[in-house]
Each structure stands twice: as C-alpha cells, then as structure tokens.
Amino acid sequence: MTTTPLNRLLLTGAAGGLGKVLRERLKGYAEVLRLSDISPMAPAAGTHEEVITCDLADKAAVHALVEGVDAIIHFGGVSTEHSFEDILGPNICGVFHIYEAARKHGVKRIIFASSNHTIGFYRQDERIDAHSPRRPDSYYGLSKCYGEDVASFYFDRYGIETVSIRIGSSFPQPQNPRMLCTWLSYDDLVQLIERGLSTPDVGHTIVYGASDNRTVWWDNRHAAHLGYVPKDSSEAFRAAVEAQPAPAADDPSMVYQGGAFAVAGPFN
Numbered sequence: 001m002t003t004t005p006l007n008r009l010l011l012t013g014a015a016g017g018l019g020k021v022l023r024e025r026l027k028g029y030a031e032v033l034r035l036s037d038i039s040p041m042a043p044a045a046g047t048h049e050e051v052i053t054c055d056l057a058d059k060a061a062v063h064a065l066v067e068g069v070d071a072i073i074h075f076g077g078v079s080t081e082h083s084f085e086d087i088l089g090p091n092i093c094g095v096f097h098i099y100e101a102a103r104k105h106g107v108k109r110i111i112f113a114s115s116n117h118t119i120g121f122y123r124q125d126e127r128i129d130a131h132s133p134r135r136p137d138s139y140y141g142l143s144k145c146y147g148e149d150v151a152s153f154y155f156d157r158y159g160i161e162t163v164s165i166r167i168g169s170s171f172p173q174p175q176n177p178r179m180l181c182t183w184l185s186y187d188d189l190v191q192l193i194e195r196g197l198s199t200p201d202v203g204h205t206i207v208y209g210a211s212d213n214r215t216v217w218w219d220n221r222h223a224a225h226l227g228y229v230p231k232d233s234s235e236a237f238r239a240a241v242e243a244q245p246a247p248a249a250d251d252p253s254m255v256y257q258g259g260a261f262a263v264a265g266p267f268n
Contacts, residue, residue, distance in 0.1 A: 006030040006197075010069040012056065012076030012098070013113070015039040018170055018189070019075050025190045026073070029197070036065055037076065038090075056094025066101035071109040071197055074098050081138045083267035091143035099154045107160065111196045112151055114164040114206070116182060117141030120258015122217070124181070129219040130206040137258035139265070148206065155204045163196030163226070165189075166218075167209040174234045178253045180241055181217055184209045185232035195226040202226070214238075217257055 009030035013019040015037035026033055027048070034050040035041060045051040054065045056076050066072065076098075077091040095112075102110060120137025122128055136142045144166075151162035168182030169175075170189050188211045196202065205226065208218035212230040220228065253259040 006070040008032045008034055008050075008069045010034045010036065010066065010072045012036045012054075012065075012072070012074050013079075014051075014075075015041045016075065016079060018113070018167075021186050022073065022075065022190070022193070025186065026193070029194070030070070034065075034069060055089075056097060057089030059093075059097045059100070062094070062097035063101045063104060066098070066105050066107060068105070069107060071111075072098060072102060072107055073111045073113075073193060075113040077113075077143070078140065081140045081261050081264040083265070084139045086267075087139050087143050091140070092146055095143075095147040095150050099150050099160065102160055103154065103158050109197060109202075110151065110160060110162045111193050112147055112162050112164045114148055114166045115141060115144040116166050116168050116208070116218075117258045117261050118144045118148065118166060120256055120261050122257045123255060124178070124217065124257055126257075127217055127219060130208070130222040137256060137262040141258065141261065148204075152204045161202050162204050163192075163199075163202050164204065164206045165192050165196070165209045166206060168218075170209065173237045174241055176244070176253060177241060177247070178259050180234045180238060181210070181213055181215045182257075183211055183213055183234040183237075185211050185230075188212075188230045188232050191231070192226075192228055195228050199226050 014035035036052045036054045038055050054061045078087050117137050118134045121135035134145050136145050148164050154160040168184045169179040170184040174180050174183040207223035211232040213234045247254050252263045256262040
C-alpha cells in the first residue's frame with residue numbers, strides 16, 4: 001500500500017475481470033475508491049466507494065468522472081480482439097478522453113493498462129525490452145500502442161506521469177504453455193500498480209507485467225526505478241499445463257509472443 005493513501009482514486013473498467021480483482025485489492029489505497037464501467041457493477045457501492053456508470057466514448061461523461069480524483073488506474077475498454085469499429089470508441093476515443101480530463105482537472109498520475117499485444121508479433125525465441133520497436137498483433141494491440149503514445153505526449157506536453165503496464169496474462173493460473181512465460185499473478189499486478197502510484201518521477205514508464213517465471217521474453221531494465229520485484233512464478237503450475245495435449249509447433253500460441261491474437265479476424 002502507498003505510504004500516504006490518496007483522497008480519491010479512480011478505477012475504470014471496474015466491472016471487468018481484472019477490475020473486479022482490483023476493486024477488492026485496492027481498498028486502503030485511497031480514502032474513496034471511485035469505480036467506473038459501462039456495464040452494471042455488483043455489489044453496489046460499499047464503504048469508501050463510489051460507483052459511476054460511464055461510457056468512455058462519451059467525452060462529457062468522462063470529464064465528469066475524473067473531476068475530484070487524485071490518480072487514475074485506467075483498465076477500462078475492450079480487452080480482447082474485435083473489429084476496429086468496436087475498439088474505436090472505448091479504447092481510442094476513451095483513452096484520449098481520460099487524458100484530456102486528467103489535464104483539465106489537474107490529475108498528474110495515471111496507471112495505464114497496456115498489453116503484451118503491443119509487441120505480439122515478436123517470436124517467442126526473441127527477447128525484447130521497452131525500447132524495442134512495437135509490433136502490434138491486432139486492432140486491440142494497435143489501440144494499446146495509441147494509448148502509450150497518448151501517455152508519452154501528455155507527459156511531454158503537460159507533465160502528466162504514466163506507468164504503462166504491458167500486461168501479460170493475468171489470471172488465477174496459466175492455462176497453456178505460452179502463459180507459463182506471460183503469466184502475471186494478481187498479487188504481482190497489484191504490486192506493479194502500487195509501485196506505479198508511489199514511485200516519484202516516473203515520466204512515462206513502460207513496464208512488462210509478468211511474474212518471476214522461469215522463461216522470460218521481456219527485459220524490464222528500463223523500468224528498474226519502479227523497484228518491481230515479482231514474488232510469484234508460473235512454475236507451480238507447469239506440471240498441470242504440460243499434462244495437457246501440446247499445441248502443434250506452428251500453432252500461433254507457440255510461435256508469437258501475442259499468441260492467437262496474431263491471427264484473429266479480420267472482421268468483415
């Protein structure tokens with residue numbers, strides 16, 4: 001937990017898979033946790049919570065949502081591959097609206113849920129870092145590249161600092177051989193968010209979100225100032241994963257760092 005709780009912390013995407021996890025685990029990080037999503041949220045607002053329905057594509061609604069918050073954890077938007085038209089409103093217009101609202105209301109720290117799909121066309125035998133050229137594998141990956149560029153621009157122009165977490169695979173446990181490399185435990189995700197909120201002078205920092213897995217594709221040396229030290233590892237699940245039928249060697253999940261996203265679509 002941050003040493004000094006914030007007054008009001010905004011979590012977008014609070015009805016999503018990771019949003020529900022973070023809603024429970026971010027208690028204590030702020031006097032008030034403001035929760036937002038376009039979908040209904042259950043349960044209703046509890047003690048020290050505010051629940052607000054908001055469409056990220058609605059500029060006025062987002063500006064109202066951000067008013068009065070000290071920091072933003074932006075996990076809202078479409079989280080899987082879809083048509084560009086489906087992604088445009090929540091992921092592209094939405095991230096712009098979040099940053100414009102932050103500028104207008106004086107919010108100076110954002111945690112942006114980026115994705116491994118910004119670099120998903122790298123092969124699994126390649127090792128990369130945050131300075132490696134992006135290779136998005138999907139319309140979804142393109143939207144996260146845009147979000148990282150928005151974060152960079154708003155730091156350079158307006159001094160709004162962002163930690164962009166290129167989330168690997170954050171689930172209770174890895175589900176296939178690829179996820180043995182990309183798995184990010186919930187505890188390690190929360191640690192990344194805490195470090196992103198509390199570390200001074202982050203500028204725009206890109207950090208790969210993965211636990212301390214045996215096989216790694218991502219080098220976090222350019223985010224060393226965050227002090228992120230993952231505590232969990234996918235090794236505990238290796239036997240169960242390797243007991244499953246193995247995918248073919250040319251299966252996208254065995255070739256590309258982004259897995260099946262590299263071949264999803266097109267959406268005509």
